[in-house]
Amino acid sequence: MLAFKSFQQELDARHDKYERLVKLSRDITVESKRTIFLLHRITSAPDMEEILTESEIKLDGVRQKILQVAQELSGEDMHQFHRAITTGLQEYVEAVSFQHFIKTRSLISMDEINKQLIFSTEDNGKENKTPSSDAQDKQCGTWRLKITPVDYLLGVADLTGELMRMCINSVGNGDIDTPFEVSQFLRQVYDGFSFIGNTGPYEVSKKLYTLKQSLAKVENACYALKVRGSEIPKHMLADVFSVKTEMIDQEEGIS
Numbered sequence: 001m002l003a004f005k006s007f008q009q010e011l012d013a014r015h016d017k018y019e020r021l022v023k024l025s026r027d028i029t030v031e032s033k034r035t036i037f038l039l040h041r042i043t044s045a046p047d048m049e050e051i052l053t054e055s056e057i058k059l060d061g062v063r064q065k066i067l068q069v070a071q072e073l074s075g076e077d078m079h080q081f082h083r084a085i086t087t088g089l090q091e092y093v094e095a096v097s098f099q100h101f102i103k104t105r106s107l108i109s110m111d112e113i114n115k116q117l118i119f120s121t122e123d124n125g126k127e128n129k130t131p132s133s134d135a136q137d138k139q140c141g142t143w144r145l146k147i148t149p150v151d152y153l154l155g156v157a158d159l160t161g162e163l164m165r166m167c168i169n170s171v172g173n174g175d176i177d178t179p180f181e182v183s184q185f186l187r188q189v190y191d192g193f194s195f196i197g198n199t200g201p202y203e204v205s206k207k208l209y210t211l212k213q214s215l216a217k218v219e220n221a222c223y224a225l226k227v228r229g230s231e232i233p234k235h236m237l238a239d240v241f242s243v244k245t246e247m248i249d250q251e252e253g254i255s
Helices: 002-043 048-072 082-104 110-115 134-140 149-172 177-199 202-228 234-254
Strands: 118-120 142-144
Touching (some): 002 048, 048 082, 149 177
16 A cells, blocks of 8 residues: 555656646747747838847747746656647747748757757856756756757748748738748758658658648749739739639648
């Protein structure tokens, strides 16, 4: 009875920890989505720097939630609780990579994301930019959370959908250059995912179809801009592309 009572306490503690992680993951997902919605305003906002600064503040708040996750997982095997936090981490990767693309027109690496997720008690939870070993982490009171390759890939795959929306929105505001930049970037991302193909995790191969859809819509917009851009007034371009996007969706549904 004593042995089973200890088993019960251990299982209850593990279940409670799992539930706390699920709640934190939900908070991370919600705040990351809000950051993405904020960044979409950049296509029509007059002051781009103001929105980027505000998005950085929001992402700092998300990292404080990730710090709580890292503290919960301190001394635990992360992979035992990975299912509880994977949704939030994917959404965070999507938000960070979207912000990085707007700033630099390039893809943020997994190492860069992980460097932002090293926390110390000295700066009250803000990122510590100097990585340290696990032994030093325990001595200095630092926590870290590493994004797994699968979470990174799934987050980047979701990013393509946001870039497609940004492309259509920017055209509606008369920005002709962004669609071609996004199209070139999405082709490179699609090529990278094609190398993985069906050899990677099941979730990654599922995202490949969605990625292909996003790329097709952006390429269609670029084609219309190149061929018919001079014929259509700028304020009507967004309507033309939204109609074409609906036609593509209907054709894919039929096929």
